[in-house]
Amino acid sequence: MKEAGCYDESTNGVVVMVEPYSQKEQIQQVVYRILDANLDRAREGLRIIEEWCRFGLNNGRFTGECKSLRQEVAIWHTSELRAARDTPGDAGTELTHPQEEYRSSVKSLLQANFCRVQEALRVLEEYGKLYNPNMGSAFKQMRYRVYTLESDLMGYQRHQLLWRSHLYLVTSPSETLVATVESALKGGLTLVQYRDKTADDTLRLEQATKLRQLCHSYGALFIINDRVDLALAVDADGVHLGQQDLPITSARQLLGPQRIIGRSTTNSQEMQAAIAQGADYIGVGPVYETPTKIGKPAAGLEYVSYASQNSSIPWFAIGGIDANNINDVIDAGAKRVAVVRSLMQAEQPTLVTQYLLSQLNRVQPES
Ligand SMILES: Cc1ncc(COP(=O)(O)OP(=O)(O)O)c(N)n1
Numbered sequence: 086m087k088e089a090g091c092y093d094e095s096t097n098g099v100v101v102m103v104e105p106y107s108q109k110e111q112i113q114q115v116v117y118r119i120l121d122a123n124l125d126r127a128r129e130g131l132r133i134i135e136e137w138c139r140f141g142l143n144n145g146r147f148t149g150e151c152k153s154l155r156q157e158v159a160i161w162h163t164s165e166l167r168a169a170r171d172t173p174g175d176a177g178t179e180l181t182h183p184q185e186e187y188r189s190s191v192k193s194l195l196q197a198n199f200c201r202v203q204e205a206l207r208v209l210e211e212y213g214k215l216y217n218p219n220m221g222s223a224f225k226q227m228r229y230r231v232y233t234l235e236s237d238l239m240g241y242q243r244h245q246l247l248w249r250s251h252l253y254l255v256t257s258p259s260e261t262l263v264a265t266v267e268s269a270l271k272g273g274l275t276l277v278q279y280r281d282k283t284a285d286d287t288l289r290l291e292q293a294t295k296l297r298q299l300c301h302s303y304g305a306l307f308i309i310n311d312r313v314d315l316a317l318a319v320d321a322d323g324v325h326l327g328q329q330d331l332p333i334t335s336a337r338q339l340l341g342p343q344r345i346i347g348r349s350t351t352n353s354q355e356m357q358a359a360i361a362q363g364a365d366y367i368g369v370g371p372v373y374e375t376p377t378k379i380g381k382p383a384a385g386l387e388y389v390s391y392a393s394q395n396s397s398i399p400w401f402a403i404g405g406i407d408a409n410n411i412n413d414v415i416d417a418g419a420k421r422v423a424v425v426r427s428l429m430q431a432e433q434p435t436l437v438t439q440y441l442l443s444q445l446n447r448v449q450p451e452s
């Protein structure tokens with residue numbers, strides 16, 4: 086086939102334009118190949134996400150949505166588009182990015198595949214307009230459904246992990262901050278709060294970024310104390326707010342429905358208010374007076390018992406809890422505890438984590 090603008094001997098150098106039909110046909114073939122490749126890409130990515138929803142989460146709603154999206158994508162994969170496939174002649178099949186070879190967690194695997202599906206749907210939306218007038222809007226709608234699925238799924242995973250977390254490490258400033266947290270993560274810790282009441286924001290940002298990466302690489306949740314802005318800046322899983330911090334409703338507006346918001350409570354009124362305002366979990370304490378929070382009177386084991394009878398959301402007993410008294414707190418009804426010194430000052434945070442978890446697991450062997 087002659088190409089547009091090429092020199093042609095048979096016409097003594099007169100530039101011959103390609104016959105409109107051939108050029109159109111060529112372009113059509115390219116469009117078909119793009120559509121064929123991206124229909125495959127979208128379906129493959131959805132299948133990868135679907136497998137996690139099905140086998141990892143056992144969640145029928147998310148599995149069903151992936152399946153229905155896959156089927157809707159498949160409807161557009163006509164034999165005409167498949168026939169345009171030219172795998173040996175496709176320069177893209179050999180190209181892989183180093184990050185495709187390595188996934189640090191299921192979360193990063195899911196994020197990469199959501200990204201892949203969204204990109205493919207966007208390509209299908211744009212090039213599809215050249216193929217069928219209805220294709221653009223059909224794929225635009227699917228793309229929005231995938232965005233919704235992504236944020237629902239990620240939020241669901243976060244909340245599931247919160248409910249499964251029984252030990253909560255609240256950090257204190259330390260020269261060995263990252264190493265101590267990592268040591269506790271190795272012991273099975275799944276929930277960490279970054280708390281530093283005195284550092285400047287440059288240091289907070291640097292440390293919180295490191296800890297977020299670390300926690301996520303262990304599949305653990307990462308929460309920021311007091312500061313919604315910092316939580317957003319480092320893409321934390323949520324924020325912990327005390328009675329003097331931002332109201333839950335304002336934080337929710339800033340953080341959205343998927344991120345976790347925790348609230349400190351010292352009595353039944355604060356507990357009921359936190360639940361009514363939409364907290365995802367509460368701190369219950371201080372159970373005992375503690376040098377980590379000087380001047381704050383103990384709420385005592387009575388409040389722990391009250392929480393065990395009345396809290397409809399996960400709650401963490403906090404304040405002065407260690408390996409010696411954890412069983413008293415458990416006997417008062419606690420299934421979850423938060424600690425600062427017990428882990429931050431431990432010589433072997435891995436072992437202390439394992440011990441505390443083993444005591445907590447005695448009261449919830451099924452979860
Ligand atoms: C899990 C948990 N519970 C309670 C607190 C205390 O929060 P707050 O009352 O805002 O006090 P500070 O920690 O900000 O000094 C907490 N951080 N985490």
Ligand SMILES: Cc1ncsc1CCOP(=O)(O)O
Pocket residue numbers: 255349370371372375376377378403404405406423424425426427
């Ligand atoms: C932050 C906080 N809020 C209530 S008690 C407390 C500190 C708990 O620290 P520790 O576990 O060292 O007693």
Ligand SMILES: [Mg+2]
Pocket residue numbers: 310311325326327328330
């Ligand atoms: Mg606070």
